[in-house]
Amino acid sequence: MIIRSPKGTDVIGPPRSARWREVLTLWENLSGSYGYELVITPVFEFTELFERGVGETNEMVTKQMYTFADRRGRSLSLRPEGTAGVMRAYLAQGGTGRWKVAYSGPMFRYEQPQGGRRRQFWQIGVECVGSASAAADVEVIALAEEFLSAVGVENELLINSLGDGECRAAHLEDLRAAMVRSMADLCSSHRDLVELNPLRILDCKLCRPDPEALPDIADYWCGSCRDHFAEVRQGLDDLGIAYRRSSRLVRGLDYYSRTTFEYVATTLETSQSTVLGGGRYDGLAETLGGRPVPGVGFAGGIDRMLLAAPGEDAGLDVFLVGEGGVAALDLMEWAAPLRRAGLRVGFELDARSVKAQFRAATRSRARYVGVVSGERLEMREGRDRETLGPEDLEKWGMKAFDPETRA
């Protein structure tokens, strides 16, 4: 019997993986073009990192982490998110200066699996550490916006500001009092959180406190938080990025201060419609034992994005068929210049009849079939081997082919 994979995990294989590869390549190029350098952090960390970084009372930490003891009894957890690990890495390498880093990889949360809510899922994200400027917030949002539009996700951008430690404290006090008055409208698992972490309740889909009865953080912003948020909005306006302010947008992790934002896919069901979220976390470095360092970033869920924008599963560009004794190794030579020109090229590796090779070409979903016989490659118009190159691709109507967009 074949061993099943654990619930909530997926295999991303062909043909679906072609689209994944396309989107991950797009991410690599786009984040690089914004000046974000690659960072690769451990997939498991000491549990304490997430307890301190994400929040000891946060449900992601108390209920959703894959936590285990290693052989020497130390408590480790599979990372449920990437920001705490990036900040730890920044502090470990000195904790000074600007770090603009991009990541991509699997995260792990013990959730009730459904479409778009997985136990192992793939995030792409950036962290801009070391700048408190509103321009940094605007830049990360601009990158998110450009990425989602290139992937083809129809979306709405929601933004908010949670204020800083001071304005938030006054808001939390009044929020707590309002939640106590609305206790009957809270879900059973959140009634205990009123004292500990009332912000989390705003995030809950089951709690239904009367929105009119809840204090809006906007009424508590201090002057500098108000100015910072105004600058962020001005920057988005200048770039022509549309958004809506949502007073309930508090996000699911405890490290946020000031700007928070989420992109919601308008074509997905509400419980899994947030395809990307982020914000500022100016207090995180200190909770991890470092000096105060501001930061802002986001992470997006590829699984969800591709539910919202499945795209076409791009096959090969060219499938070569060998006629009249042209064998696989000859086809490999013919494939070389096409591959160098950035095309995805395949052919049958086992010796097969021409008819069988054409069947394989159809199965491969290749855009073009190139028939090689003797010294000629026939693709609509036959070309000589020596003159194969990008200019020939133009003759085959492939000029518009862009390896990035596959368009």
Ligand code: HAM
């Ligand atoms: P998050 O909102 O917890 O933020 O996750 C970001 C995105 O990951 C979500 O919007 C969603 O698309 C995806 N995601 C989360 N959980 C799942 C799941 N179980 N299955 C599939 N997709 C999921 C963070 O993780 C923060 N670290 C973002 C950040 C970076 N903030 C500042 N910098």
